[in-house]
Amino acid sequence: xxxxxxxIPHTIANMISFEDVHLSFGKNEVLRGINLKIERGSKTxxxxxxxxxxxxxxxxxxxxxxxxxxxxxxNGHDLNAATGKQLNTLRQGIGMVFQSFNLxxxxxxxENLTMAPLTLKRGSKDEVMSRARENxxxxxxxxxxxxxxxxxxxxxxxxVAIARALTMNPDILLFDEPTSALDPEMIQEVLEIMEEVxxxxxxxxxxxxxxxxxxxxxxxxxxxxxxxxxxEDGPPHQVFHQPKTTRMTAFLGKILH
Amino acid sequence: MNGPxxxxxxxxxxxxxxxxxxxxxxxxxxxxxxxxxxxxxGVFAGIALTSRANGRQRALAAIxxxxxxxxxxxxxxxxxxxxxxxxxxxxxxxxxxxxxVLGLALYTGAYAADIVASAIRAVPLGQTEAAESQGFxxxxxxxxxxxxxxxxxxxxxxxxxxxxxxxxSSVLAVIAGGELMYVADSWSGSNLIYGPxxxxxxxxxxxxxxxxxxxxxxxxxxxxxNV
Numbered sequence: 115x116x117x118x119x120x121x122i123p124h125t126i127a128n129m130i131s132f133e134d135v136h137l138s139f140g141k142n143e144v145l146r147g148i149n150l151k152i153e154r155g156s157k158t159x160x161x162x163x164x165x166x167x168x169x170x171x172x173x174x175x176x177x178x179x180x181x182x183x184x185x186x187x188x189n190g191h192d193l194n195a196a197t198g199k200q201l202n203t204l205r206q207g208i209g210m211v212f213q214s215f216n217l218x219x220x221x222x223x224x225e226n227l228t229m230a231p232l233t234l235k236r237g238s239k240d241e242v243m244s245r246a247r248e249n250x251x252x253x254x255x256x257x258x259x260x261x262x263x264x265x266x267x268x269x270x271x272x273x274v275a276i277a278r279a280l281t282m283n284p285d286i287l288l289f290d291e292p293t294s295a296l297d298p299e300m301i302q303e304v305l306e307i308m309e310e311v312x313x314x315x316x317x318x319x320x321x322x323x324x325x326x327x328x329x330x331x332x333x334x335x336x337x338x339x340x341x342x343x344x345x346e347d348g349p350p351h352q353v354f355h356q357p358k359t360t361r362m363t364a365f366l367g368k369i370l371h
Numbered sequence: 372m373n374g375p376x377x378x379x380x381x382x383x384x385x386x387x388x389x390x391x392x393x394x395x396x397x398x399x400x401x402x403x404x405x406x407x408x409x410x411x412x413g414v415f416a417g418i419a420l421t422s423r424a425n426g427r428q429r430a431l432a433a434i435x436x437x438x439x440x441x442x443x444x445x446x447x448x449x450x451x452x453x454x455x456x457x458x459x460x461x462x463x464x465x466x467x468x469x470x471x472v473l474g475l476a477l478y479t480g481a482y483a484a485d486i487v488a489s490a491i492r493a494v495p496l497g498q499t500e501a502a503e504s505q506g507f508x509x510x511x512x513x514x515x516x517x518x519x520x521x522x523x524x525x526x527x528x529x530x531x532x533x534x535x536x537x538x539x540s541s542v543l544a545v546i547a548g549g550e551l552m553y554v555a556d557s558w559s560g561s562n563l564i565y566g567p568x569x570x571x572x573x574x575x576x577x578x579x580x581x582x583x584x585x586x587x588x589x590x591x592x593x594x595x596x597n598v
Contacts, residue, residue, distance in 0.1 A: 176504055198508070206506030216501035220519045229515065230505035282505060 412480030417487025
């Protein structure tokens with residue numbers, strides 16, 4: 115796959131760059147001029163009130179949403195300029211973990227991990243199979259390799275989904291409210307797995323989450339997004355303990371009791 | 372004993388039974404081919420109806436809508452007459468069997484398309500997103516993720532269509548299709564034995580349709596349980 119055409123040289127130092135990104139759904143302006151550079155290997159958490167544009171921002175990184183204005187540059191590639199084929203190739207390196215897991219129900223846990231990398235040739239068959247087994251072990255589900263999603267709990271399904279994303283050997287992982295659809299008693303097991311996954315230095319990760327303790331613990335950068343704009347941007351201790359804006363203070367007041 | 376169900380009438384019918392079995396074979400043969408082609412049409416049209424990403428796909432979807440509207444809203448008998456009587460005048464000569472297969476396939480395909488389309492739409496959007504986030508193309512997403520799940524959803528309704536198709540094949544009697552209903556109609560007319568003829572003919576249809584209906588009901592129950 116020839117990808118060089120859409121490479122923009124000066125942006126390669128950063129894994130993801132948002133350049134004046136505007137996005138509207140009809141009259142509803144969801145993103146109002148986002149400028150951001152996300153470093154390679156960094157772990158960034160995006161927080162903020164619902165409807166503030168968090169998920170939308172995340173979804174511009176694999177072009178599930180396309181900006182009306184401005185551009186998103188991933189690993190040096192301008193997503194606006196990418197053709198359908200280029201986009202598919204780029205997406206192989208951008209994993210996504212969804213709120214509702216979205217495992218393939220007609221495939222076993224192991225097949226969920228291997229189907230895409232085998233079909234799209236992300237490594238030889240042996241490599242993919244051993245990577246998949248290793249990742250299932252990493253999420254604590256080596257013994258459920260042959261179970262179908264319907265036979266797994268929500269927490270287990272989400273852990274399989276995380277392992278599925280990892281098995282593609284991605285450069286970027288996007289987590290879109292990964293614990294929001296879980297029963298309370300299952301949130302912890304998924305957070306623990308995500309914490310372990312966050313140790314992987316070579317993967318750039320973006321998390322949209324409402325789990326503040328988790329956010330503070332695993333991230334090296336926190337973004338507070340409200341009304342389509344970045345209101346706070348800094349290391350977690352600063353954003354959580356010395357917020358600059360009154361909105362952040364108000365937001366923290368609402369969620370921390 | 373006289374009357375339509377006299378022993379003599381039964382005896383005469385049973386002597387002619389091999390004739391009916393040949394007609395039965397023709398019914399099953401036409402139905403099987405009709406079904407296979409109807410399924411192909413249904414899958415193709417169903418996919419066309421649900422993919423409207425660009426202008427060409429939208430045009431194709433509109434054409435499929437037109438096809439379905441015509442074949443769903445005109446009697447099968449008229450369609451068969453057109454294939455049988457009008458096409459030869461346009462230089463297209465088809466055997467009676469071919470007309471039967473084609474007529475049943477186009478008629479049933481129009482319904483199968485709706486079933487396939489709604490089964491595709493019934494697969495949650497999250498499945499498409501999961502597949503596309505992994506870098507699958509649209510075609511791969513459809514083939515590997517959406518269609519395997521749609522099959523399960525479509526199966527009960529499709530099985531009902533199989534029963535309809537087999538029963539509808541009796542319409543081919545009007546063009547001397549050589550199938551069961553044609554044999555029953557012509558044989559009973561020339562032998563003036565109607566009672567045993569149509570009871571047995573009905574039973575022959577029942578013998579194939581009832582088991583399929585029962586399978587359909589089982590499939591429906593199973594799919595309700597799995598929701």
